[in-house]
Amino acid sequence: MLGELNLSEWYAHVNKMTGIGFLTISRRLPALVAQAVRLGWLASPRDTVITISLSLFSGVFTAFGLLATTGVLSALFQAGPTPERVVAALPSLILVGVAGTLRTLTQAGAGWAQSRLDPQVSRIAEERLYGLTSQVGLAAFDEPDFHDTLQRAKARGVATADRVVGTAINVLTALIGIVAAAGVLGVLHPVLLPLLVLAVLPDAWAAVRTARMRYTAMYAMIPANRRKWIISELLAERESAAEVRSFTMRGFLLRMYDAVATSEQNVMLGLARRETFARILGEALSGLGTAMVYVALGLLLAAGSVPLAVAGTAVLAIRSGQTYLSNLLYATNRLYEEGLYFTDFLDFCTEAESRVSPERPGKTPETFERITAEDIVFTYPGSETPALRGVSVHIDEGEVIALVGENGSGKTTLAKLLSGLYEPDSGRVLWDETDLAEVNLDELRRNIAVIAQDHTRWPLTARHNISMGTDKGEAALVAAAEVAGADQVVAELQHGYDTLLDRRFKDGQELSGGQWQRIAIARGFHRDAPLLICDEPTAALDARAEHALFERIRRHADGRTVLLITHRLASVRYADRIYVLDHGRIVEHGTHEQLIGLNGLYADLYGLQASAYSA
Numbered sequence: 181m182l183g184e185l186n187l188s189e190w191y192a193h194v195n196k197m198t199g200i201g202f203l204t205i206s207r208r209l210p211a212l213v214a215q216a217v218r219l220g221w222l223a224s225p226r227d228t229v230i231t232i233s234l235s236l237f238s239g240v241f242t243a244f245g246l247l248a249t250t251g252v253l254s255a256l257f258q259a260g261p262t263p264e265r266v267v268a269a270l271p272s273l274i275l276v277g278v279a280g281t282l283r284t285l286t287q288a289g290a291g292w293a294q295s296r297l298d299p300q301v302s303r304i305a306e307e308r309l310y311g312l313t314s315q316v317g318l319a320a321f322d323e324p325d326f327h328d329t330l331q332r333a334k335a336r337g338v339a340t341a342d343r344v345v346g347t348a349i350n351v352l353t354a355l356i357g358i359v360a361a362a363g364v365l366g367v368l369h370p371v372l373l374p375l376l377v378l379a380v381l382p383d384a385w386a387a388v389r390t391a392r393m394r395y396t397a398m399y400a401m402i403p404a405n406r407r408k409w410i411i412s413e414l415l416a417e418r419e420s421a422a423e424v425r426s427f428t429m430r431g432f433l434l435r436m437y438d439a440v441a442t443s444e445q446n447v448m449l450g451l452a453r454r455e456t457f458a459r460i461l462g463e464a465l466s467g468l469g470t471a472m473v474y475v476a477l478g479l480l481l482a483a484g485s486v487p488l489a490v491a492g493t494a495v496l497a498i499r500s501g502q503t504y505l506s507n508l509l510y511a512t513n514r515l516y517e518e519g520l521y522f523t524d525f526l527d528f529c530t531e532a533e534s535r536v537s538p539e540r541p542g543k544t545p546e547t548f549e550r551i552t553a554e555d556i557v558f559t560y561p562g563s564e565t566p567a568l569r570g571v572s573v574h575i576d577e578g579e580v581i582a583l584v585g586e587n588g589s590g591k592t593t594l595a596k597l598l599s600g601l602y603e604p605d606s607g608r609v610l611w612d613e614t615d616l617a618e619v620n621l622d623e624l625r626r627n628i629a630v631i632a633q634d635h636t637r638w639p640l641t642a643r644h645n646i647s648m649g650t651d652k653g654e655a656a657l658v659a660a661a662e663v664a665g666a667d668q669v670v671a672e673l674q675h676g677y678d679t680l681l682d683r684r685f686k687d688g689q690e691l692s693g694g695q696w697q698r699i700a701i702a703r704g705f706h707r708d709a710p711l712l713i714c715d716e717p718t719a720a721l722d723a724r725a726e727h728a729l730f731e732r733i734r735r736h737a738d739g740r741t742v743l744l745i746t747h748r749l750a751s752v753r754y755a756d757r758i759y760v761l762d763h764g765r766i767v768e769h770g771t772h773e774q775l776i777g778l779n780g781l782y783a784d785l786y787g788l789q790a791s792a793y794s795a
Contacts, residue, residue, distance in 0.1 A: 209351070209512060212519040215526065216348035219341060223300040227293045231349050234290035238283050239356030242500065245279030246364040249493045294349055298342040305341035305525065309333060312532035318601045320535055323561035329528045337525030343514075344522040350511040357504030364497045368490045371480065372497075378476075382469050386462020390455045397451040404444045411437045418684065466502075473498060542618030546627055547710050548611040551575040551741075556597055556607035566605075567593045569764045577710070580742045582752035584782065585761035591745045594761070595713050598743065599628045629707030633716035635700035637691075639682035642670050646677075646702045660706035663732050666698040715745045749786045758782065 220228040313330065320326045365372040414420045415433055424430060477494060480486045486494070556571040568590045575581045575598075583591040596602045597609055600621040609616045616624065638645050646666065647657055657677065661667040673679035673689055680688040681699075691699065701717055744752060752758055753772045760768040760775065760782045768780050775782040 208516065208519075212344070212515055212522075213348045213351060215519075215522070216345045216515075219301060219305070220297055220345045220349075223304045223345075224297055227297040227300065230293040231290050231297060232352060234286040234293065235349065235353040236356055238286040238290060238353070239360040241279045241283035241286060242357060243360035243364050245276050245283065246361070246493055246497050246500065247367065248275035248279055249496060290349075290353070294346055298346055301342040301345045305338050308529055309338045309525065312529060312536070316532050316535045317537065317603065318596070319561060319603075320532075326531070326535075326561075329524070329531060332521070332524040333528035336521045337523075337528065340518040340521045341525065344518050347511050347515040347518060351508060351515055354504045354508035354511055358501055358508060361497045361501035361504065365494060365501075368494055368497075369480070369486050371476075371485070372494045378469050378473060382462050382465035385465070386458055389458045389462070393451060393454050393458065397447055401444055401447050404440050404447070407440045408437065408444065411440065470498075537621070540618050540620055542614060542620075544619045544623040544627075545611045545614050547577070548741075549577050550610075550612060551598060551711070552608075552610045553594070553598060554608045554610070556594070556604045556609070558593060558597060558602060558604050565764075567764050568597070568604075570607075571761075571764070571766055572607075573598075573759055573766065573769075575711075575741060575743060576756075577741055578739060579756040580744060580754070582744045582746065582755040582758045583761060584746065584749060584752060584758060584785070586785070588763075589761040590764040591761055592715055595715060595743055595745055599630065599711070599713060600624050627709050627711065629704040629709040629712045631701050631704035631712070631714045631717040635696070635703075637681070637696055639680070639685070639688075641678050641680055642666075642673060642699065643677040645681055645699050646706050648703055648706070650706070652706070652708075656706060656708070660702045660708075663705045663735075664698050664702035665732070666695075666702035669695045669698050709740075711741050711743065713743045713745075716747070717744075749782070749789055 217228065217232075220231075313334075362373060411433055414424065415430075415437070424433065473495075477486070477491045481488060481491055552572075552574045554572055556568050557566055558568040559566045571590070571594060573581075573594070583594060585591055593602065597604055600609070600616050603617065611624075643657065646660060658667065661670060669691065670677055670679075674687070681691060682688045683690040697717070704712060704714070704717075744755060746752060755772070757769060758772060758775055759766055760780075762781055768775055768778060768782055770778070776786065777783075
């Protein structure tokens with residue numbers, strides 16, 4: 181059932197927003213603003229300083245313009261002929277104009293700097309995330325908790341970085357504007373400052389009320405949004421397109437989509453009704469508050485406590501304060517919500533950094549005379565049963581070594597330990613006398629080539645699918661393709677090696693499973709490394725192609741070391757040594773003839789396969 185699925189990462193924190201008030205948000209605001217400013221500083225110190233500084237100057241010019249307005253009103257309200265009052269007001273009018281112009285320019289400059297800052301923040305956040313995801317140990321991806329934090333950080337956390345920085349700056353700008361308006365009222369008359377609070381409280385209530393309504397509606401719509409997203413994927417994705425047509429699912433899926441969309445629409449219509457009522461009530465209370473402000477100003481005027489010009493300026497300052505407060509409330513709610521996801525991103529980065537191996541002092545070996553695994557124990561994260569238990573093997577330079585056994589016996593896990601992709605819980609892996617725990621594993625892996633069964637189908641050209649970012653020249657590329665039989669695949673492509681192997685893009689082409697397998701094999705041969713690991717390299721090939729491939733591997737392996745993992749035991753008869761694994765242990769090892777003579781697990785498996793072919 182669609183409704184049984186887990187909540188989308190995009191709504192992971194909505195329930196937190198439905199149960200909190202504005203005071204809770206305000207208490208957490210300083211930390212969020214500080215985190216956002218730090219990220220902005222990392223992205224571009226110059227643009228961060230310019231944005232905040234110009235926002236500050238904008239508030240200063242706002243306050244200056246309001247104070248200059250007092251001079252204009254004082255001159256216009258004084259006794260005397262109108263022309264003389266206008267002339268007397270001209271200096272203050274000029275100051276108001278200059279302040280307004282400077283405020284506009286500083287606001288435009290702050291907006292320009294902020295628009296420059298946003299893409300820089302996005303870039304640095306994405307680079308930080310993917311720099312860490314590509315650096316942590318492979319075993320981390322087998323740990324459910326790590327995978328969950330990664331999904332939250334990737335799904336929405338990194339996308340909110342630029343919005344958090346921009347919204348934090350909007351919060352600072354609104355605060356500066358409110359301080360400017362409050363400062364003007366404090367200068368004009370101390371009693372006027374509480375009037376600002378009286379005028380803006382209804383707007384504050386309405387803003388918080390409508391914000392919480394929207395978050396509550398979002399929470400209520402999670403099931404509908406989840407269903408709609410899943411159905412839309414089924415209707416629009418390539419993976420399901422064939423079966424949608426084969427089983428004539430279009431009408432059924434569209435009816436489901438319409439039912440879910442109608443449910444979502446009803447929620448939104450109800451939200452619009454409630455929001456409208458809250459806004460009307462807020463505006464009515466705001467009008468009442470404004471009326472009370474005017475009454476208070478009238479009483480102050482009647483008592484002679486403030487001149488008429490000061491009262492007029494106070495009205496403008498209060499209006500300005502209301503605008504800035506509205507901006508502040510919106511930005512604060514938005515900052516807190518986005519900040520929850522932004523915190524997911526920061527938490528993931530902190531955890532991932534703790535999983536990155538420190539620099540290792542050992543010199544990375546480029547070649548070896550022997551690779552040795554000594555009493556290796558390895559357990560996957562979250563599992564109580566070790567995948568390997570006290571395994572010891574050795575591989576001499578130039579040998580072809582085979583790992584065989586039933587599914588789940590530990591063959592691929594052992595190969596990953598020997599190549600430094602996993603690190604053992606106990607025991608050692610040595611290249612000659614060098615312990616892999618003491619060397620830079622990235623440098624080590626440059627000396628290892630892998631042909632994997634579950635290879636990646638990179639959405640790149642055939643050239644880059646084989647060369648994998650290296651540039652060894654055309655001759656090396658063609659030679660690797662010929663050894664793997666991939667040259668025949670490339671010959672059928674419209675643009676040869678420059679054909680994009682992904683039909684989702686213009687001029688892209690798709691390959692069959694067997695063709696992809698040949699490209700992956702060419703990728704391993706092109707690496708030209710002293711250790712070649714072949715993990716079920718013929719899984720997608722027919723019998724003729726499989727036989728031809730193993731012949732090529734034997735010829736290509738001349739002088740190199742090959743670790744072969746396969747279920748097809750006929751392919752390992754000519755291996756120098758065969759290790760048989762069962763439930764994470766080495767139970768037999770020797771040549772094909774020796775293992776047949778033992779009449780153990782290997783002989784039993786070999787006999788079963790041979791009888792299947794002869795039956």
